Amino acid sequence: MKYLFRNDYSFGAHPKVLTALAETSMEGNAGYGEDGYCKRCADLIRGLCNCPQADVQFLIGGTQTNFTAIAAFLRPWEGVIAADSSHINGHEVGAVEATGHKILPVPTGPDGKITPEQIAPILERHKDPHLVKPRLVEIADATESGMVYTKAELTALSQFCREHDLLLFLDGARLGSALASPASDLTLPDLAELTDAFYIGEGRAHRRLLHRRHQERRSHGRGAGYRQSRSPARLLPHQKAAGRSAGQGLAAGRPV
Numbered sequence: 001m002k003y004l005f006r007n008d009y010s011f012g013a014h015p016k017v018l019t020a021l022a023e024t025s026m027e028g029n030a031g032y033g034e035d036g037y038c039k040r041c042a043d044l045i046r047g048l049c050n051c052p053q054a055d056v057q058f059l060i061g062g063t064q065t066n067f068t069a070i071a072a073f074l075r076p077w078e079g080v081i082a083a084d085s086s087h088i089n090g091h092e093v094g095a096v097e098a099t100g101h102k103i104l105p106v107p108t109g110p111d112g113k114i115t116p117e118q119i120a121p122i123l124e125r126h127k128d129p130h131l132v133k134p135r136l137v138e139i140a141d142a143t144e145s146g147m148v149y150t151k152a153e154l155t156a157l158s159q160f161c162r163e164h165d166l167l168l169f170l171d172g173a174r175l176g177s178a179l180a181s182p183a184s185d186l187t188l189p190d191l192a193e194l195t196d197a198f199y200i201g202e203g204r205a206h207r208r209l210l211h212r213r214h215q216e217r218r219s220h221g222r223g224a225g226y227r228q229s230r231s232p233a234r235l236l237p238h239q240k241a242a243g244r245s246a247g248q249g250l251a252a253g254r255p256v
């Protein structure tokens with residue numbers, strides 16, 4: 001078999017995924033995440049993260065997750081600190097900023113990792129009331145250059161964010177690779193403890209499959225069905241005892 005490492009959607013889905021889909025596709029299920037499979041998946045994620053109070057949401061892709069989460073977490077005048085090399089500052093071509101939240105890029109080194117020392121000057125500069133208020137730090141694990149955060153690095157960042165009233169959001173589009181790396185000593189419970197929210201990218205192969213289904217439906221004139229075929233995607237706002245959850249914040253009509 002020839003392996004392509006160009007990206008994570010050069011292949012379709014694992015045979016077990018295809019089998020499970022074939023076995024269940026004619027089952028009648030409620031949509032919009034209300035089915036038993038989504039509930040079971042959310043429980044499994046809560047268990048693996050050792051975070052029974054976590055609010056688990058399912059979204060279809062990384063870009064949608066980033067801008068949905070960031071728009072939910074922030075007030076209109078608040079901005080996002082992110083690595084200059086980060087996906088949300090480049091490849092997402094303004095998706096986050098289209099929601100009104102400016103990206104404040106941190107010039108990072110070649111590893112693409114953000115440190116507290118790099119954030120401090122941005123906070124200092126943005127004390128000017130004419131400038132956007134930094135309120136959230138977005139990091140990716142692994143970074144654009146494929147480097148992973150250590151527990152010590154994430155702990156330092158988390159402490160700094162808490163001391164400076166900044167939310168810490170981890171883009172986990174590549175989280176599977178990061179946690180499987182021998183260079184990483186982080187676990188899912190660590191992420192639940194150290195970040196305010198993170199997501200688990202389940203691999204774009206699955207979405208590629210959904211995309212195909214979407215195209216097939218469109219070609220049969222049934223494009224609207226796509227919204228009902230939700231992927232088991234990924235957003236895990238880590239709920240603090242004080243109730244800083246995205247869900248609670250939104251439900252109360254205020255940002256977290």
Ligand SMILES: Cc1ncc(COP(=O)(O)O)c(C=O)c1O
Nearest residue numbers: 061062063064087140171173174
């Ligand atoms: C770190 C990171 N975040 C977000 C995304 C966006 O994911 P999607 O292609 O599902 O919109 C990608 C895609 O490459 C990514 O690498």
